[in-house]
Amino acid sequence: MSSLITFAFARRVLEQLRRDPRTLVLILGVPCLLETLLQQLFGRHSVAFQHVGAPLLGLFPFVAMFLVTSITMLRERTSGTLERLMTMPLHKVDVLAGYGIAFALVAVLQAALVSLLAFGLLGLNVAGPQWLVVALAVGNAVLGSSLGLFVSAFAQTEFQAVQFMPAVVFPQILLCGLFVPRGHMADWLRAVSDALPLSYAYDALARTAANVLDARFALDVAVVAGCIVLAVTLGAATLRRRTA
Amino acid sequence: MVLPNLSCVVAAGSVTGLLGPSGSGKSTLIRAIVGVQRVADGSVEVLGHPAGSKPLRARVGYMTQAPSVYGDLSVRENLSFFARVLGQPSAAVDQAIIDVSLTDCGERVVNRLSGGQRARVSLAAALLGSPDLLVLDEPTVGLDPVLRRELWELFHRLASGGVTLLVSSHVMDEADRCDQLLLLREGRLLVQATPEELRARTGVHDLDGAFLSLVEGSE
Numbered sequence: 001m002s003s004l005i006t007f008a009f010a011r012r013v014l015e016q017l018r019r020d021p022r023t024l025v026l027i028l029g030v031p032c033l034l035e036t037l038l039q040q041l042f043g044r045h046s047v048a049f050q051h052v053g054a055p056l057l058g059l060f061p062f063v064a065m066f067l068v069t070s071i072t073m074l075r076e077r078t079s080g081t082l083e084r085l086m087t088m089p090l091h092k093v094d095v096l097a098g099y100g101i102a103f104a105l106v107a108v109l110q111a112a113l114v115s116l117l118a119f120g121l122l123g124l125n126v127a128g129p130q131w132l133v134v135a136l137a138v139g140n141a142v143l144g145s146s147l148g149l150f151v152s153a154f155a156q157t158e159f160q161a162v163q164f165m166p167a168v169v170f171p172q173i174l175l176c177g178l179f180v181p182r183g184h185m186a187d188w189l190r191a192v193s194d195a196l197p198l199s200y201a202y203d204a205l206a207r208t209a210a211n212v213l214d215a216r217f218a219l220d221v222a223v224v225a226g227c228i229v230l231a232v233t234l235g236a237a238t239l240r241r242r243t244a
Numbered sequence: 245m246v247l248p249n250l251s252c253v254v255a256a257g258s259v260t261g262l263l264g265p266s267g268s269g270k271s272t273l274i275r276a277i278v279g280v281q282r283v284a285d286g287s288v289e290v291l292g293h294p295a296g297s298k299p300l301r302a303r304v305g306y307m308t309q310a311p312s313v314y315g316d317l318s319v320r321e322n323l324s325f326f327a328r329v330l331g332q333p334s335a336a337v338d339q340a341i342i343d344v345s346l347t348d349c350g351e352r353v354v355n356r357l358s359g360g361q362r363a364r365v366s367l368a369a370a371l372l373g374s375p376d377l378l379v380l381d382e383p384t385v386g387l388d389p390v391l392r393r394e395l396w397e398l399f400h401r402l403a404s405g406g407v408t409l410l411v412s413s414h415v416m417d418e419a420d421r422c423d424q425l426l427l428l429r430e431g432r433l434l435v436q437a438t439p440e441e442l443r444a445r446t447g448v449h450d451l452d453g454a455f456l457s458l459v460e461g462s463e
Contacts, residue, residue, distance in 0.1 A: 004328065087296070089302045
């Protein structure tokens with residue numbers, strides 16, 4: 001692994017985003033719009049907004065980075081650039097870490113912007129530290145990136161890659177405890193929820209919002225970190241030097 | 245089995261043309277040589293090492309058949325990225341842009357370039373890092389005659405500097421520009437010869453005709 005090559009990848013991904021200002025505006029603007037809609041829908045002082053505002057804020061980067069990474073990686077696979085890169089003196093980890101750094105930086109920007117809006121203008125309150133919400137959001141972005149990278153190996157076209165978003169992300173959002181508390185779910189749904197990484201990401205955010213930073217919170221963070229490592233390892237396995 | 249019992253040797257410091265019709269296995273052979281083709285059996289050795297092995301990765305330049313560069317980046321951003329991956333200074337980028345005659349397009353986004361210009365950006369990326377072996381899959385396809393001549397002059401300049409080039413093409417009029425020819429058809433190597441030897445062997449002057457007479461002779 002070489003830090004120079006890793007940063008070359010990160011820089012290139014960021015340059016591609018800079019060349020595509022519309023995508024950048026969507027990545028940064030849509031979460032702000034949705035958070036505002038949520039506040040207007042339920043009302044500034046409503047229990048609902050105060051309850052779901054912070055967890056949603058922390059989950060936006062997961063969704064956005066999942067999509068962006070899976071499409072970027074799919075393009076890399078189909079355009080022949082990955083094939084060219086695989087003949088060059090680089091390690092697969094350079095590719096993965098470069099992508100991770102670039103999208104984590106974008107996630108920092110995205111989470112910071114929507115946090116400023118939510119905590120500053122929209123009147124969202126959390127009992128725990130606000131910076132922790134942002135930090136968890138960035139961690140979720142890295143999780144989204146690593147999952148996106150992995151599933152990009154199973155898509156042949158951008159149409160398919162886009163459909164992986166509802167297929168992989170929506171069930172996790174439905175079952176993470178946001179809509180129905182995990183304790184109220186049917187046993188089999190609870191079991192599925194236990195197996196999905198976003199359940200732990202949501203729980204960590206909810207505990208931060210309530211300022212319950214206990215052992216269970218530490219477990220949540222550890223599980224999310226473990227899932228990132230697992231997804232990156234699986235993603236690395238899909239980066240093959242030799243293809244048919 | 246795509247390329248059964250194929251064996252060939254490419255001389256160092258020369259331009260070897262890999263010729264044959266579409267679907268004859270040129271790209272498969274090229275991908276096997278740069279080590280990205282999954283090979284069922286057999287061995288490919290390049291510069292004394294197994295194809296695609298680590299010591300080769302800094303010594304082999306590869307240009308894929310479709311331009312493999314980032315369409316949403318400028319020419320210079322593309323080449324700077326590949327140069328950084330290869331650990332090359334930015335001077336290498338300037339030189340590569342000059343080599344492929346794209347000095348006027350450095351800041352333009354690749355997607356806005358013509359097909360021929362895009363192919364040259366892809367070629368420039370393969371030139372970075374002064375490789376010992378350059379493997380080019382149809383580098384001149386879609387280019388006008390003037391550019392094609394310029395590129396062939398570049399190939400020979402590189403060869404006289406000690407670089408070994410393997411260049412595929414499906415147009416036989418480029419065969420005359422090669423030191424050595426490998427003629428491929430349906431995954432089989434029909435012949436390995438210089439253009440002169442090919443003419444002598446078939447008694448046909450134009451290489452298109454020589455190729456046809458070889459094909460007919462082999463059936």
